[in-house]
Amino acid sequence: MTTLDSRALNRATLARQLLLERADLPVVEAVSHLCGLQAQEPQEPFVGLWSRLRGFQPAALDELLTGRRVVRTHLMRRTIHLVTAGDVLAWRSRHDAMLRQRVLGVYRRELDGVDPGGVAAAARAELARDEPRTMADIGRALAGRWPSAGPRPLGELAIAALVPTVQVPPRGLWRAKAGVRNARLSSWLGCDVDPLPEDGADPIGQALTRRYLAAFGPATGADLRAWSGLAGLPAAVAAIRDELVAFRDEHGRELLDLPDAPRPDPGTLAPVRFLPAFDNAILGYQDRSRIIDDAHRNLSVAGERVVLVDGRVAATWTVGADTVTITPLRRFTRAERTAVDEEARHLTAFLTDAVRTS
Structure with a gap:
């Protein structure tokens, strides 16, 4: 099995991340290729895209956000990501359990005994009554029913985990100083997320693995988990194993990759x-x-x-x-x-x- 040293992995990463050469891609295609951009700091993705795309203009991203082709939402690692509408619809259900577990892990004591199903139903009703809403608004509304939990834990459980939501513009627009207001993903995009299969198969996990390797590979299973925050992907990786090629890193760990993905010569010059x-x-x-x-x-x-x-x-x-x-x-x-x-x-x-x- 071929060993890839740190420099070889570095050049592969730069190529996949559009950092070895600025790409001539529409912004929406770049966001899709990158599997989204982490975006809890709303202005940061603009520099990230400028460093990756030739001739990038902030107005192009603004138009995608106001046109609802790109959204800001809790997804990988329970952090705010800027992702395409198609990707959040396809991926969100696979992240539901992780999002819920992470919020419950932070507020285990406060949310003890609280029925997540009841919280989700109440939050959906609140959002349907008056969208968009802040997380604090939702938390205060729910605290009337679950007073011992407190507004903040209830708001985070509802908005960051149980109800698929998006942060609506002007939050995330270029140079906009706007607070976070949330709307249901289904109402913002006009359709709901793709459901998980009932037969126990994991086509979403398999698709996530392929997309991750296209944007980040070659990588280990631990890398895939660190990026996504998802614990249950080994079976998805195993299901597509025959599609992949394997390498070793300098520590002997197995790296998986798509066979035709770019792996530049380690001597390739890398720009600032x-x-x-x-x-x-x-x-x-x-x-x-x-x-x-x-x-x-x-x-x-x-x-x-x-x-x-x-x-x-x-x-x-x-x-x-x-x-x-x-x-x-x-x-x-x-x-x-x-x-x-x-x-x-x-x-x-x-x-x-x-x-x-x-």
Whole structure:
């Protein structure tokens, strides 16, 4: 079995994540290919797409959100993701159990004895009466029936787990400062999520596995679980095993992949790229060493924006008034410093030009 070292995995990741070369793709196709973008910080996906797409304009994403072709919703890992309407309809039911378990795990004591079915029915009725609503609105309404649980646990259980919802615009639009208001996914998109099969088969899990490998592979089963938050995917992987190819990493772990997916030569040059906070190019793996050193791993969960140099996290960045400030994590060569500064100028131009035209 062929061994892929860290650099080979890095170049494969960059290629799948559209970071090795900016792609000429419509925004909706890019969001679909990437299996969504983590988006709890509503402005971050704009930089993520700018770094991946040639000529990206914020208005293109705004139009998809207001046109209901892309939505903001709780999905992978119970985090807010920006995903296509088709993907959330196809994937949401497979995430239901995980979403519920994670909320109940956080509020186990407060929600002890609370009937989830009753909470879901009451929340749907509240949303049907007056959409969209904030999570706090729903929590307060439900607390009248379950006063011992408290508004916040009830609101999170209903909105983040039990009732498929979306965060409606203007939340998530370019430069919009808007609070979170939630609407039922079914009413926002005009149709409901795909149901789970009753025969115990897992076609959704199989489809998720294929899509994950297309955007993140080669990867281990642990990587797939870390990205999705789903525990029950080994059977789905086993069901499509004959479709996949296998490799080993430097630690002897098995990596699975789609046979025709890009795996560039490890010597391929990687351009400087600026990544937003919580980018899935980093968070989409259990073992993130292919793209970030273990010493800097916490940056990926602390909301730091990072700079890739030669394909790896080498700096953090912040933005002020018309200025992008870079803080290196290691010493740059003169050529690297020049390349980072040049890309920073392009990013500054994108941010300032987009402000003027928004």
